[in-house]
Amino acid sequence: MAGPQEDILHSNDKVFMTKKYTLLLLLLIFQASFAQSDCADAIVVCGNSGFSGLTVTGIGTQELGTGITCGSSENNSIWIRLDIATSGTLGFTLVPESNDINEDFDFFIFGPNVSCGNLGPVKRCSTTNPFAAQQGDNHTGLNATETDVSEGPGEAGNSFLSMLDVIAGESYFLVVDRPVGTSNFSINWTGTGGFNDPPIFDLPSGTTTLDIGKCDDDNIDDRITEFNLEQNTPLIIGNQSNVTVTYYTTQNDAFVGTNAIANTGNFLNTQNPQTIYTRIENNTTHCFANAEFKITLSIVFPFKESVTCDSTEIDNDDTNGQAVFDLEKVTQDVFAGIAYDNLNISYYLNQDDADHDRNPLPRFFHNTVPDVQTIIIKASNGDCSDTVAIRLIVNPLPQKITGHYFQCDSGEHPDGLTTFELHRADGVFTTANPGIEVEYFGSMSDVQNNLPLPAFFDNTVNPQAVIVRQTNPDTQCISYATLMLHGGTDDAQPDIVLNNCDVYGQENGFTTFNLDDSHIALTGGQMLAYYNTPQDAVIQQHAITNTTTFPNPVAYESFVYARIDDGGLNCSMIRRIRLVVNTLPDIEEQSDGNDFVCLNKPDEFITIDAAVRDPFFADYEYLWEYNSIPFHMNTYSVQVNHPGTYKVTVIKPTGCRKVRTVEVFPSSDATIDSVDIQDITFGTNTVTVNLTPDSIGQYVYSLDNPSGPFQDSNFFDNVASGIHTVYVKDVNGCGMVSRLIAVLGIPEYFTPNGDGVHDSWRIDGVDTVFNSDTNVLIFDRFGKFIKEIAKNDTGGWDGTFLGRPLPSDDYWYVLNLEDGRTIKGHFALRR
Structure with a gap:
């Protein structure tokens, strides 16, 4: 099937429903210009109609009455008029573009031969919801296997009804409605009946185009003239009758049939070339077809200027706005994109010379007026000739400059050979030439071979000159400048050392530094930046941004590099900063809980110390406190005789510190309160030693032997009758007490x-x-x-x-x- 936008010579074949072609109904919003959602504007289906630009959006006027057997109304609808030209069956399959089962299409068929506003009863009606009906797909339509004529709504039915028997001359309305979803859809016609054929573009044999070409012969230099579009009408109609041909300036108007061109006999083009759209319509069936053609002025000068760059050719001066123009290239510029092989081209200094074909300019023309000169181009063919004034424009070259780039050499043995980030010098050249592009080359040979220097360049001599290619991206004019590279050397400078203590609880050699603590003095106009590597400092890349909380990258000792600049391309100095993370004191932070003082021996003292593992502990500083109150002792160890919490702050010579806590506990000898004796038992005698509450030590017990063995329990069993001595000893060394006891026993x-x-x-x-x-x-x-x-x-x-x-x-x-x-x-x- 040939669509209305296809080649106009391919529309002669009559197409029937039996060919099962597809009517594509694409969901492009066209509602404002074509109200296909109402009966009166129904789309007429013709034999080769392939409509596009239609939408199932909105309902226009609600026209489905209350007598719809499948229980629905318009939601988003399209009305289609089916004029039957060949008797047979009417069938179709409606296929949504989306296979989502929730895309729900309904349809209604009225007829035959009914009118809008008096549709009568519905002939076919399907409102089955494919999701509710649990169908395998969301297709719907009429086919030869179904027998029902109405189904729905919701889960009722299977979305297909029986075909209609149709007779030539009948007409029907098919209403397609989409209550759920947004999908486009297509209709495949499957019956044996046929529709009316649209008219064709019946061009005479050998005619392949409707394009119209013409000279601009109205003596007005505006590239606008009159075209007679009607000269194409008899070519389009050919031997057909009862058809009308109209012309349009837009494809949409031609499709809809609105805003036709009125002055078709003397149409003034608005652009050159210009596309004209035409429509041929059968006055009875209203079937139509569309095509397009171009109207063109035969001689067209699309551009009226040619541009070159200033040069030293002939005059050895590339700053005077004069250059040599190759007029053959000028012709290419003027006719850019348009063939001019059939034209005779010549150039003249003025219009009078052009009109009289006098004093034509040579091919290579050195402009006589600096910067911009107007000349006349004349083009002719067998039918037309035309002239137009064109401008020859000489664009200036970028200004040539010699720049200087001073770079610090931060190596261990400075020799003036260092790394330059060449594009840092771009500003030297772009300041004088805003917007130019800059590239750097080692020699003119490298320029010719387009081998630019790398972005980071190591000079081989000091100083070293490099070639700078300056390109104006707007004019493509190129000039060459010079950049002198100077490798500066610094006297050896000692490292700046920043010390920090390791982080307590982490102690892995990592912490943060405030690089500003380096206290590098800057003079007026100088700038300071920090870098991770000397290479970064030289080429000024990856500057450190978090200078106040910078984490050292390597445990315990790292380096960063401070670069001081005077501004521009002058590097004053690069200083190395050593970041040192000092360890905290290596101590036992908590005592073992075995430090006691005897309350019963107030004149006895015990020794506690800072428990430093470093053999050089004598170099440390010690600050003691007792129960959070400092006492003025600064020795490694102190003697104490009071229980409580002792803390000592241990400070290394680097200032890094850590705190040790020593808990000193009270103790005392025991006070025996009583001894419970269970005797005369004729079995097992027991003894229990009871102490007074003020016995706060840690005690062990022995019976009859002050040297032990001792037991933790104050209870003795299997005690023989007789006189005994119990001993109670403080394991913390605060003394031992005893008591004589008698265990009664009766001999048998x-x-x-x-x-x-x-x-x-x-x-x-x-x-x-x-x-x-x-x-x-x-x-x-x-x-x-x-x-x-x-x-x-x-x-x-x-x-x-x-x-x-x-x-x-x-x-x-x-x-x-x-x-x-x-x-x-x-x-x-x-x-």
Whole structure:
């Protein structure tokens, strides 16, 4: 199918629906000039119509009545008129450009032969929502397999209805509506019926163009003349009838059919060349086709000047506004972009010479008027000739300057050979020649081979001259200047040293420096900048910006470089600054908790110290304080006899410092409050030592042995009956206390046989000191009183009664303790 914008010779084939061509309806906003959203302005579908520039945006006037069987109305609609030329079936598939299932298109068909405002009942109606209906795609239309004529809204249906049987001569309205989405769409016609053919551009055989060319022969030098557009009308119509041809200045007007050119017989061009758009329309079917052609003035001078640069040719002076013009090149400039091979070209100093073809200028013309000279160009062909005044313009060259660039040499052995950042010198040349482009070359040979010097150039001699190519980008005029490179040398200068202490808690050799602490004195007009490397300082790149909080890049020792400039290209000096990160004192910051003073020994002192690991601790400074109150001691160690918090600030000769904290704890010997004794148990006797609350030391305990072993517990079990001594010692060295105790015990038997072992029976733990008021009454098994062991009687019973030995047997006792207890029991006498 040939569209309306295609070659006008390709529109003779009649196209039917059976060819399944596509009507593209592109969503370009055209609503203001073509109201296709209303019935009265419906698009007419013709055999080769391929419409574009249409939009489904807005509804114009709401024209769908309440009787729509699929329950909808216009949202964003296009009205299309279908005039049937060939009987058959009407079918189509509407395909949205977006395959998003949410893009929802509905359609309505009215007819046959109904009119706007009286559409009658709908013939086909589909408002199925493809997303709600869970369809595989969002296509809709009429096909040969469906049988229903209406479906929707929402999830009802499958978006396709049965085809319509159509008869030649009928007309229908197809309304396409998009309730959801923004997509463009296309329609593929699938039925067997056909539409009316549009008219064609029926050019005579051998005619390939409608373009019109003409001489500007109205004697007015404005490149405007009259064109008769109507000379193309019979060529366009050919043998067709009932058609109308109109002409337009815009493609849109030709497509819509509005704002047609009125004075087609004497149309004045507004530009040269100018495109004219034409439309041929069938007066009955209103089918149309479009084409375009150009109207052109035969001789056109698109440009009226030629430009060159001042030169030394002929006059050896490149500053006087004179140069040699090659008039063949001038011709190329005047006719730039336009063929002039069929023209005879000549040049003259004035119009009179041009009119009489007198005194033509030679090809190489040296202008006689400086800077700008007007001459006449004359062009002719077999039909036309024309002249126009043109200007020959001589542009000046950039001013030639000799500049000087002074650069510091910061090497260990300054020799004047250093690195120059050449483009730092650009300002020397652009100040006198604003806007020029500057390049640097080592020689004219390098210029000819376009081999510029690198941006960072190391001079090989001192001083050294380089060639400066100066180009004016507007005129492309070039001149050559000179830049002298001077490598300055400085006497050796000592490093400026900045010291900082390492960061406490980090201590990895990194901190920040205020580079301004270098206190480099500047004189009037001097400038100072800092750089990471000497190379950066020389070529002035990557200047350090955070000069007040600069982090040293290498642990413990780094270098930065200060550059002092007098301004311009004069480097005064580069100084190296050494950044030193000094270590903090190496100390034990916290004591081990083993420092005690004895409150019971106020005259005894202990020694605490700064715990410096450095063998050169004698060079350090020490500042002591006690419980946050300074006391005037500046020694490595101090003697103290008060508990509390001691701090010492340890200061290295570099001024770096760190604080050690020593906690001195109080201690004291113990005060025994009481001893709890569990005895006469006929089992396990226990002893518990109780101290007074003011016993604040750390204590260990021993029974009967002041040398130990000691135990942490104040509790003893399995204690034998008898007299014992308990010892309590302060492990912090504040002393030891003791107490005698008595653990009572009753023997279960005795053997008075004179062998010195168990020869008497008595209560253990009773003597003249302990339990001295205790007495014991002894009876035989029949209750006969035998013996009383009175208080202070430590000898016990020897097993006799009135001097006679009693026999082996069990004997009974009544024990009256001085604490008021009475205990009864028995024991055995064995012989």
